[in-house]
Amino acid sequence: MAIHKKSAFTQKEQELANFAKAMAHPARIAILKLLAQRNECICGEIVDLLPLAQSTVSQHLKELKNAGLVTGTIDGPRSCYCINWKAFSTFNNEFNFLFTNLKVKNEKACC
Amino acid sequence: MAIHKKSAFTQKEQELANFAKAMAHPARIAILKLLAQRNECICGEIVDLLPLAQSTVSQHLKELKNAGLVTGTIDGPRSCYCINWKAFSTFNNEFNFLFTNLKVKNEKACC
DNA sequence: ATCTTATATCGCAAATATACGATTAAAGGA
DNA sequence: TCCTTTAATCGTATATTTGCGATATAAGAT
Secondary structure, three states: OOOOOHHHOOHHHHHHHHHHHHHOOHHHHHHHHHHHOOOOOEOOOHHHHOOOOHHHHHHHHHHHHHOOOEEEEEEOOEEEEEEOHHHHHHHHHHHHHHHHHHHHHHOOOOO | OOOOOHHHOOHHHHHHHHHHHHHOOHHHHHHHHHHHOOOOOEOOOHHHHOOOOHHHHHHHHHHHHHOOOEEEEEEOOEEEEEEOHHHHHHHHHHHHHHHHHHHHHHOOOOO
């Protein structure tokens, strides 16, 4: 069952997994890319740039926001999203620490 | 529905998403960590180190293998897994290229 | 006050993922 | 040959994700 024994794992393991989960969909990667390629928030437009229904995009944005990767303010009929670089690089560092640093030491083909 | 309109996104977006998906579970993060912290493959033992049933661990390993993050050889009743550093750093570079490089240019708090 | 526009939320259907017990398979030892 | 050990696979229950249409909401325009 999906009893999700997440509590059996460490805080960091769960954090990294949640981060990965937030990125585990091409639509969300695309959204993050759009946000990253601009120097400012994107207010509107996002839906027009994706091949998905408005409600679907809104849901993806919500997930990115819940994961902390994106910040957003709702301003009446107009919303405004941008990447939360701080949280983003925190996770990136964690990721690199866990794997890339070790890579230097190991770099060895076994099986 | 989960009609997964993945085809509507670019190859790179899908690749990154698949990579993230493979890491999107604390158990798989834990497995990767175990594999990374050693200088060699882990043959056996993995199940003992995780709070999950043998069949569940086997399934997670299979997913990591499918995603290309882990290589493995089955040697009769004994299997042998280790991290595929090559694929791993390819993805890591892609990730960094997409986001971290941009970060330097942007670093700007908006909303 | 009503209409328009942009976006969030709800409700549902279908696909996927998670977990585990049971079973299978395959090699080595008795 | 039969038993043991180790790990993959199958079957199944349940949870979560994905996607969309319909609806709600909220601000601005008319």
